[in-house]
Amino acid sequence: MQLTLWTYEGPPHVGAMRIAASMRGVHYVLHAPQGDTYADLLFTMIERRGQRPPVTYTTFQARDLGGDTAELVKRTVREAAERFRPDALLVGESCTAELIQDQPGALAQGMGLSMPVVTLELPAYSKKENWGAAETLYQLVRNLLKPQVPEQPQHDPKAWMAVGRRPRVNLIGPSLLGFRCRDDVLEIQRLLTVHGIDVGVVAPLGAQVSDIERIPQADLNVCLYPEIAESSCSWLQRNFGMPFTRTVPIGVSATHDFLVELHTLLGMDPPTAEEGYRSSRLPWYSESVDSTYLTGKRVFIFGDGSHALAAARICSEELGFKVVGLGTYSREMARSVRTAAKELGLEALISDDYLEVEAAMADAAPELVLGTQMERHSAKRLGIPCAVISTPMHVQDVPARNSPQMGWEGANVIFDAWVHPLMMGLEEHLIGMFRHDFEFVDGHQSHLGHRGGADPSAEDLRPSTVVMNPEEQGPVWTADGEAELKKIPFFVRGKVRRNTETYARQEGRMEISSETLYDAKAHYKA
Amino acid sequence: MGANLRKESGPREVFCGLTSIVWLHRRMPDAFFLVVGSRTCAHLIQSAAGVMIFAEPRFGTAILNERDLAGLADAHDELDRVARELLARRPEIRTLFLVGSCPSEVIKLDLARAAERLNEELQGRVRVLNYSGSGIETTFTEGEDGALSALVPFLPSTEKRQLLLAGTLADAVEDRLVHLFARLGIETVCSLPPRQSTELPGVGPGTTVLLTQPFLSNTARLLKERGAKVLSSPFPLGAEGSRRWMETACRDFNLPGDRVAAVLDPLEERARIALEPHRAELSGKRIVLLPESQLEIPLARFLQRECGMELVEVGTPYLNREQMAPELELLPEGTDVTEGQHVEQQLDRVRDQHPDLVVCGMGLANPLEAEGITTKWSIELVFSPIHGIDQAGDLAELFSRPLRRRQLIHPALHPQTSTPSIHA
Numbered sequence A: 001m002q003l004t005l006w007t008y009e010g011p012p013h014v015g016a017m018r019i020a021a022s023m024r025g026v027h028y029v030l031h032a033p034q035g036d037t038y039a040d041l042l043f044t045m046i047e048r049r050g051q052r053p054p055v056t057y058t059t060f061q062a063r064d065l066g067g068d069t070a071e072l073v074k075r076t077v078r079e080a081a082e083r084f085r086p087d088a089l090l091v092g093e094s095c096t097a098e099l100i101q102d103q104p105g106a107l108a109q110g111m112g113l114s115m116p117v118v119t120l121e122l123p124a125y126s127k128k129e130n131w132g133a134a135e136t137l138y139q140l141v142r143n144l145l146k147p148q149v150p151e152q153p154q155h156d157p158k159a160w161m162a163v164g165r166r167p168r169v170n171l172i173g174p175s176l177l178g179f180r181c182r183d184d185v186l187e188i189q190r191l192l193t194v195h196g197i198d199v200g201v202v203a204p205l206g207a208q209v210s211d212i213e214r215i216p217q218a219d220l221n222v223c224l225y226p227e228i229a230e231s232s233c234s235w236l237q238r239n240f241g242m243p244f245t246r247t248v249p250i251g252v253s254a255t256h257d258f259l260v261e262l263h264t265l266l267g268m269d270p271p272t273a274e275e276g277y278r279s280s281r282l283p284w285y286s287e288s289v290d291s292t293y294l295t296g297k298r299v300f301i302f303g304d305g306s307h308a309l310a311a312a313r314i315c316s317e318e319l320g321f322k323v324v325g326l327g328t329y330s331r332e333m334a335r336s337v338r339t340a341a342k343e344l345g346l347e348a349l350i351s352d353d354y355l356e357v358e359a360a361m362a363d364a365a366p367e368l369v370l371g372t373q374m375e376r377h378s379a380k381r382l383g384i385p386c387a388v389i390s391t392p393m394h395v396q397d398v399p400a401r402n403s404p405q406m407g408w409e410g411a412n413v414i415f416d417a418w419v420h421p422l423m424m425g426l427e428e429h430l431i432g433m434f435r436h437d438f439e440f441v442d443g444h445q446s447h448l449g450h451r452g453g454a455d456p457s458a459e460d461l462r463p464s465t466v467v468m469n470p471e472e473q474g475p476v477w478t479a480d481g482e483a484e485l486k487k488i489p490f491f492v493r494g495k496v497r498r499n500t501e502t503y504a505r506q507e508g509r510m511e512i513s514s515e516t517l518y519d520a521k522a523h524y525k526a
Numbered sequence B: 001m002g003a004n005l006r007k008e009s010g011p012r013e014v015f016c017g018l019t020s021i022v023w024l025h026r027r028m029p030d031a032f033f034l035v036v037g038s039r040t041c042a043h044l045i046q047s048a049a050g051v052m053i054f055a056e057p058r059f060g061t062a063i064l065n066e067r068d069l070a071g072l073a074d075a076h077d078e079l080d081r082v083a084r085e086l087l088a089r090r091p092e093i094r095t096l097f098l099v100g101s102c103p104s105e106v107i108k109l110d111l112a113r114a115a116e117r118l119n120e121e122l123q124g125r126v127r128v129l130n131y132s133g134s135g136i137e138t139t140f141t142e143g144e145d146g147a148l149s150a151l152v153p154f155l156p157s158t159e160k161r162q163l164l165l166a167g168t169l170a171d172a173v174e175d176r177l178v179h180l181f182a183r184l185g186i187e188t189v190c191s192l193p194p195r196q197s198t199e200l201p202g203v204g205p206g207t208t209v210l211l212t213q214p215f216l217s218n219t220a221r222l223l224k225e226r227g228a229k230v231l232s233s234p235f236p237l238g239a240e241g242s243r244r245w246m247e248t249a250c251r252d253f254n255l256p257g258d259r260v261a262a263v264l265d266p267l268e269e270r271a272r273i274a275l276e277p278h279r280a281e282l283s284g285k286r287i288v289l290l291p292e293s294q295l296e297i298p299l300a301r302f303l304q305r306e307c308g309m310e311l312v313e314v315g316t317p318y319l320n321r322e323q324m325a326p327e328l329e330l331l332p333e334g335t336d337v338t339e340g341q342h343v344e345q346q347l348d349r350v351r352d353q354h355p356d357l358v359v360c361g362m363g364l365a366n367p368l369e370a371e372g373i374t375t376k377w378s379i380e381l382v383f384s385p386i387h388g389i390d391q392a393g394d395l396a397e398l399f400s401r402p403l404r405r406r407q408l409i410h411p412a413l414h415p416q417t418s419t420p421s422i423h424a
């Protein structure tokens, strides 16, 4: 049993719903109790969709359990097939149905339906949403393409040259409830067009069954979101010999690497390194004098695997930030996140407990948090500016405007979204200069995200440990010590306070004066 | 009885009883709701509550995993461990509700036994209770019935002559009602659930119960068994319903009718004025209420009688005929009332009828809006302070606002003719 207050991922059948709802002509019959229909609101409210997801729930009740739930499954499948006439039917179960073992997939297979029926077995007690999405896409691709699998895969990604057509690639992985997928697809399509590459199939977002069947006609697959697409892409590679790209084009250097990888696989000349500089504003904005203030800003990153990895690279290599925390809830991508963290001199946090993430965040005392909606809330509590970079997301993370993360434009969007919560260069300087002016009280900054209004110093100066045992009085801050503490920028003040108190306690000092504070500072620097 | 009652069965689109945790935990800040369930259950309360609650929530899920399913004995140990961990983390918690879910019920995890065991261990420090909020047993608001039912055995006995309001109300609304009852001559009014889970009201032969919500059948039955008298009345929604509801109590307390009228007449008059602009908006408009909260019938009664709306169809997830009788009597002859649901067929009827307004769950609202049908979320009606005469205007506004909004923005967003630009 695992205690959860908030969760980063839904159950695996929600992942399956994301695939079904992303596609056209696919319907999903889900053996589940009535309460599980809540999942519809993820699509109709968080994504503000004007359509219900194409899911029919059996909504069995306790009184059905004694009787024939299998009959209920068959009735529901029959009704859904007649009403929606899908090109393919997915059949699966949620956590409760898994326990009663009706095997809805097998039941549906035996009904002689005219459309392909894909059975989904998504173990609800060991797997989660992204896994469920990946598995569903994989099962769908495998089932629909089985008849086309050649005896010997002989696929040449350079064949386009001989046939005299433009190179053609598929974009695999974008789905509903993914982070900015809709906008990323547009951006990547634009990017590829500029390079003379055509996009064959985009799947699952907007794809039909017939599109899935056309996947092998492209030269290669672009694995856009590995969490969802990797298992399908490797199956296609194994069975059809189609290679796929591994670089996720988020950020200027990753987009460049992606283009190089793609061109090389296709047998084309890779673009020059200047393209990113010319096509995205991130490089120049980052070089401009105003960005000097970004140097070494302490950033804490947590999200799904792909977005967290991309963020770490952009922060450290393109924006000059210092990454002070990196982690993910995607256990499937733990290894690469660990490696990336190690390169930054950090230990990765692999966890799906948001309280643990919050504690790590507080401990790292960052100046900026890049995270999910959960981290946004935690950061708000801690008074740290935050930008959302990954699911789980909220309705506000599905903007009306085009707002990709990928490609050159994605880099622009990222620059704005991550830098705006911080104070701009000159502004920070001025606030430092005028900090004793009555109008510039701490925390009274013009930008969003900071602790507004109330004086944060009041909270920061509270003793950090609640004294459980009055005999064990902790060290006391002298007036002069407190005054010195106040001079320390508020975002690290809490950490300095804690460190100094620990140091004083270790040294057996009863009072913390400005001297103690400097002693502690020297001690921890050493 | 004037209504035309029908039962329908098929796929439903209703929240399960776990959802009521979202308002119950706000009502009793010293209580914690621990769902014993799956990742789906955890995801449900999170999604229903919105990811927007900042504070650490006073609810959580003990997520069952494969190991728990394999060995039931272990599951009990695990549950004890999780409960202990939780209480160590939240020492301010006084009442811990173990909430059953579909998975815990299907594997027959005995939460009553778990509660007993933990109660013994935590002697006096924390009270541990259990109830089921599972979607195979309960819908949406029935979870509250379960939670309150779990509290009833712990209510102290009292002989005192008193009025007990059963059902969660917004604090401000409750204060107002208590004040009004005092003016009417009922001095002792207490509530279930109380504002602190430890301050449980007494119950006994002198207790008269008024239900504030229509979904508390089981709680009402248990209170009766404790010797209380449960009054039957229309529910306190709208000026008329609230007045009848208060008058029912006044009769039970033998209060002089002229005094009751002296207090309530001016309130009703004021409510009439508050309702006027909304009535102008709503009158003659056609409404469908899809099943969700069991508030549908009292709301329909209010909308028809006080706002002049035409009832196309009134759905309810569950109908307690006895408790709902006073409400059903007030509906116009032949009103279509549907118990249960076949969501697809019901939506077909909505499309056929094309009503002006549909009250529905969050999953259905945007798709209906996209089809050009104005909607109102039913969950908002459970969260908002809508009870009492003084709230009648606000209640009506919840329905008139979406219609007014459509009138405001529709002409610009869907121009009928193309008007030449002034810059042309």
Ligand code: SF4
Binding pocket: A033, A034, A035, A036, A095, A096, B016, B017, B018, B037, B038, B040, B041, B042, B044, B100, B101, B102, B103, B133, B134, B135, B136
């Ligand atoms: S319907 Fe059952 S399984 Fe689904 S969320 Fe509700 S209690 Fe959990």
Ligand code: SF4
Binding pocket: A045, A046, A394, A395, B049, B050, B051, B052
């Ligand atoms: S703001 Fe978010 S949680 Fe609240 S109702 Fe809208 S989508 Fe749901």
